[in-house]
Structure formats: C-alpha cells, structure tokens
Amino acid sequence: MRNNYFLRLSKLLLLVVLLGGCYKGSSYEGHTQVHSPFSNAEYPNSDSFAALSEQPHQIALLLPLSGQHADSAKAIREGFLASYYQQNGTKPNVRVYDTTKDSDVQRVYALAIEEGADFVVGPLSKEDVHRLSMLPPRALKTPVLALNHHPGVQSAPKHFVQYTLAPEAEAEQIADKAWQKGYRSASLIVPDNVWGQRTASAFTTQWQKRGGRIIHTVHTNASQDQSAAVRRLLGIDESQKRANHIKNILSEKVEFQPRRRQDVDVIVMAAPPDQARQLKPLFDFYYAEDVPVYATSSVYSGNPNPKRDRDINGIVFCDMPWLIDQQQGQNMRQLLNRNGANQSDQYNRLFAMGVDAYQLTTHFKQLQTGTKYPGVTGDLALGSNNHIQRQLSWAKVVDGVPSKVN
Structure with a gap:
C-alpha cells in the first residue's frame, strides 16, 4: 500500500509539471x-x-x-x-x-x-x-x-x-527606397482620409529630409472619378488649358495633344486594391507609363490574383515578408x-x-x-x-x- 501511495504521488507530480x-x-x-x-x-x-x-x-x-x-x-x-x-x-x-x-x-x-x-x-x-x-x-x-x-x-x-503596424513606417521606407534608386521629384496620390494624410505627411517629411521635391499631392475618393484625380496629378488639365489659351489667341484650329508634366520622376501611391487597379492603367493612358510607381502594401490584397492584378503590373510596393517570401x-x-x-x-x-x-x-x-x-x-x-x-x-x-x- 505504501508503494502504491508513492506511485500515485509520483504520477500527480508528473501531471503538475506537464500542465505547468x-x-x-x-x-x-x-x-x-x-x-x-x-x-x-x-x-x-x-x-x-x-x-x-x-x-x-x-x-x-x-x-x-x-x-x-x-x-x-x-x-x-x-x-x-x-x-x-x-x-x-x-x-x-x-x-x-x-x-x-x-x-x-x-x-x-x-x-x-x-x-x-x-x-x-x-x-x-x-x-x-x-x-x-x-x-x-x-x-x-x-x-x-x-x-x-x-x-x-x-x-x-x-x-x-x-510595436505597431503604423502606415508611417511604410511611407518612410518608400521615401528611402525611391531616393536610393536616384529619384528626386515625387508626386503623391493618396486617399482623402486620415490614413492618406498620415501616409502623405510621413513620406513628405522623410523625402524632404533627404533633399527631395514634392511636385504635387492629390487626395482621392475611391467612389469618385479616378481619371480626374490622375489628370490633376499629372498636370493634364493644365496642359489642356494652355492649349485652349493658344487657340483663343490665334483664333484658329490648332492640332494639339495634351502632355503630362515632365518634372516628375516617381509617383507614390497609397490605395486599396480595387482603386489601385483603376489608377495604374490611368497613369499609362495619360502618358506616364514610363514613370515608376512606388506604393504602400495597401495595393496588394495579400492573396495572389493574377487575372485582376495584371492591372497593377509594374508597381513596386513594400509589404510584410510572409506575403512576399514563398516559404515564409x-x-x-x-x-x-x-x-x-x-x-x-x-x-x-x-x-x-x-x-x-x-x-x-x-x-x-x-x-x-x-x-x-x-x-x-x-x-x-x-x-x-x-x-x-x-x-x-x-x-x-x-x-x-x-x-x-x-
């Protein structure tokens, strides 16, 4: 009986250790x-x-x-x-x-x-x-x-x-990356909300700290016409206004094709996936297909979707390693x-x-x-x-x- 007591006691102690x-x-x-x-x-x-x-x-x-x-x-x-x-x-x-x-x-x-x-x-x-x-x-x-x-x-x-996933970290790293690639003049297109304002502010501060220029910042609403926002971003409307002014002065028909502004060497974008899939084709349509686009992680849904994401081909973005590295x-x-x-x-x-x-x-x-x-x-x-x-x-x-x- 004494041996059985010690056996039960040993089992109880083992259980306590395992549950610890x-x-x-x-x-x-x-x-x-x-x-x-x-x-x-x-x-x-x-x-x-x-x-x-x-x-x-x-x-x-x-x-x-x-x-x-x-x-x-x-x-x-x-x-x-x-x-x-x-x-x-x-x-x-x-x-x-x-x-x-x-x-x-x-x-x-x-x-x-x-x-x-x-x-x-x-x-x-x-x-x-x-x-x-x-x-x-x-x-x-x-x-x-x-x-x-x-x-x-x-x-x-x-x-x-x-420890946080704040958008400022992404914006600052985009500024550093773009600067390292040799770009010096940036235009930004971000949502017209607090998140967009924080992203734009963080990028601008880091970019200007390095010596970069901000050419233009446009705040967009995903529910509105995206082409109007892109035209403002690239200066297409100003180009059209100049053409109309010349036509009025000459009082005759003038052959004209709008041009985007030429002093932008990188576009920085923050947008959810659906909006990004609209914006990138519009950049190309309005003569900015040769301008590199850097974006926040928001442009990527986190799940591969080649059919839909062809619309954002060429965009460079930063994100969590597990969403980019196959093994992780x-x-x-x-x-x-x-x-x-x-x-x-x-x-x-x-x-x-x-x-x-x-x-x-x-x-x-x-x-x-x-x-x-x-x-x-x-x-x-x-x-x-x-x-x-x-x-x-x-x-x-x-x-x-x-x-x-x-």
Missing part, C-alpha cells in the same frame, strides 16, 4: 474593486526585466475584446496563440485580460502582475498605451510590449516597448488555415502581428542588445525611441503576381 506550461485561457472579468498593489506597497524588490530569462514564465495579454477595437484584438489574440501553440518544448503560461472590462488599464496591469505575470503584451489602444506608460517607474518594472504607440510616451523605461508565406498560411475559414486582408495582417508579438516575448533581451528578429511582419529591431522598427520586403508586380526584388 499550458495556456491558461482565463479572461479578465472586470474586478472593478481591485486596487493597484502599487498604491500601498513598494513593487517587489526584484527587477522583472533584469530577472527575465530568455523566456518569461507567465505572459499577460491585455486586449480590448469588446467594443470598437474588438475585431483587431481578436485577430491579434488568435495569431499570438497560434504562435504559442506552434512552439515546441517548455512554454510560459498565458493569461488573457479584457481591458474593456475596466476603465483603467493601470488596474488591469496591476492585477496581471499580482497574478504572476513577468511579461505584459498590450494594451492595444493609443490611449491605454499612454495611460499605462504614466505609471511611476517603481510600478513599471515588468517588461511591456505595447501594441500601439502614442506620441506622449516620452520617459517610459527601456523595457516599455511600442506557406508557414503563415498553414497557421491561418488551422484557425478557420478565409479572413480579410486586415485580419491576416493583424494575425501576423500577433504571431510576431509572441515571438518577441522570447527574443526581448536580444532586441535590447541590438539584435534583429526576422519576423513575419518584417525584420524587427529596437529603435532608439523604444519603438519596434519593421524593415519590410519589396516586390514588383509582374504578370499580375508579386515578385520579390531587392
């Missing part, structure tokens, strides 16, 4: 009465970042699982957990906290730390990122990988890192397929962000030493401002299919 690394899918259920452990007592003396091994023991994933950001949050969560389950060997515990259950993200963070987290991923909204960064240093010793950035985050500790793309699509039915392009990109967010928790110390991580959303490195910098891949559309270029 399993995902704990408990969600934060509000806890509105929970008070921060930082208010009445000092944070434990050990510095969580200094004590952090290559892999954390427990990760708190802070996401808004209801409300306006819920769809984005769920895509990131699914990518995060897919990456988690794909990992072999010992894994950390993961606990998911719904930040919409409490109006104060600092309390959610405090609860996560109290329940054993030694690494925090999230929050997602800009406002929550800023709010969390305002905790006093003694209360913010646990590493944080925030999933957005806020310009007000200025004095957070070095282990408070911001195959691995990512396997993860996505395991997760269910086909999803939108936005879902797939946020899913990829979740995949990299998990991987960054196990490569956090390497980032701090300047080592890059080759992620699915880009080659990731820690910038001087504690932002994750994404180095994107480049492709040129050939016969309707993105082909990787240097």
Whole structure:
C-alpha cells in the first residue's frame, strides 16, 4: 500500500509539471474593486526585466475584446496563440485580460502582475498605451510590449516597448527606397482620409529630409472619378488649358495633344486594391507609363490574383515578408488555415502581428542588445525611441503576381 501511495504521488507530480506550461485561457472579468498593489506597497524588490530569462514564465495579454477595437484584438489574440501553440518544448503560461472590462488599464496591469505575470503584451489602444506608460517607474518594472504607440510616451523605461503596424513606417521606407534608386521629384496620390494624410505627411517629411521635391499631392475618393484625380496629378488639365489659351489667341484650329508634366520622376501611391487597379492603367493612358510607381502594401490584397492584378503590373510596393517570401508565406498560411475559414486582408495582417508579438516575448533581451528578429511582419529591431522598427520586403508586380526584388 505504501508503494502504491508513492506511485500515485509520483504520477500527480508528473501531471503538475506537464500542465505547468499550458495556456491558461482565463479572461479578465472586470474586478472593478481591485486596487493597484502599487498604491500601498513598494513593487517587489526584484527587477522583472533584469530577472527575465530568455523566456518569461507567465505572459499577460491585455486586449480590448469588446467594443470598437474588438475585431483587431481578436485577430491579434488568435495569431499570438497560434504562435504559442506552434512552439515546441517548455512554454510560459498565458493569461488573457479584457481591458474593456475596466476603465483603467493601470488596474488591469496591476492585477496581471499580482497574478504572476513577468511579461505584459498590450494594451492595444493609443490611449491605454499612454495611460499605462504614466505609471511611476517603481510600478513599471515588468517588461511591456505595447501594441500601439502614442506620441506622449516620452520617459517610459527601456523595457516599455511600442510595436505597431503604423502606415508611417511604410511611407518612410518608400521615401528611402525611391531616393536610393536616384529619384528626386515625387508626386503623391493618396486617399482623402486620415490614413492618406498620415501616409502623405510621413513620406513628405522623410523625402524632404533627404533633399527631395514634392511636385504635387492629390487626395482621392475611391467612389469618385479616378481619371480626374490622375489628370490633376499629372498636370493634364493644365496642359489642356494652355492649349485652349493658344487657340483663343490665334483664333484658329490648332492640332494639339495634351502632355503630362515632365518634372516628375516617381509617383507614390497609397490605395486599396480595387482603386489601385483603376489608377495604374490611368497613369499609362495619360502618358506616364514610363514613370515608376512606388506604393504602400495597401495595393496588394495579400492573396495572389493574377487575372485582376495584371492591372497593377509594374508597381513596386513594400509589404510584410510572409506575403512576399514563398516559404515564409506557406508557414503563415498553414497557421491561418488551422484557425478557420478565409479572413480579410486586415485580419491576416493583424494575425501576423500577433504571431510576431509572441515571438518577441522570447527574443526581448536580444532586441535590447541590438539584435534583429526576422519576423513575419518584417525584420524587427529596437529603435532608439523604444519603438519596434519593421524593415519590410519589396516586390514588383509582374504578370499580375508579386515578385520579390531587392
């Protein structure tokens, strides 16, 4: 009987060890009465970042699982957990906290730390990122990988890192790429919305910093006549006006063919796929078939469609490596397929962000030493401002299919 007792005890201990690394899918259920452990007592003396091994023991994933950001949050969560389950060997515990259950993200963070987290991923909204960064240093010793950035985050500790898929990164890299290719005078065509304004502003700032000229910027509406926008971009209307003026002066019929302006050596475009498929043929029609076109990732749907994407032949664009590199793309699509039915392009990109967010928790110390991580959303490195910098891949559309270029 004594031997049977020790046998049962051994089996129980083995079961505890095996379950130790399993995902704990408990969600934060509000806890509105929970008070921060930082208010009445000092944070434990050990510095969580200094004590952090290559892999954390427990990760708190802070996401808004209801409300306006819920769809984005769920895509990131699914990518995060897919990456988690794909990992072999010992894994950390993961606990998911719904930040919409409490109006104060600092309390959610405090609860996560109290329940054993030694690494925090999230929050997602800009406002929550800023709010969390305002905790006093003694209360913010646990590493944080925030999933957005806020310009007000200025004095957070070095282990408070911001990771985002902001359009500014793409715009700046397009400016750098175009400059390296020898272009100096650019015209921009972007959507007439906040995203378009941010893209244009980031490109213009980076381009002018290098010494480039902005010839013209046109803001378009996808529901309106695209040919009018292209004529404005290329100066066709001004050319026609000059011809009409000459005709009036001469009072006779004059043979005339409109010309595009000749001082543009690159066109920079941000547009969704359907709009891009209209704009590129119009560039060619209005005599700009010889002008190179550089674009944001928005022009590509993320799924090969040679029949439709022949209309964007010749466009050079930047994007996540997994959407351009065949091998990496195959691995990512396997993860996505395991997760269910086909999803939108936005879902797939946020899913990829979740995949990299998990991987960054196990490569956090390497980032701090300047080592890059080759992620699915880009080659990731820690910038001087504690932002994750994404180095994107480049492709040129050939016969309707993105082909990787240097």
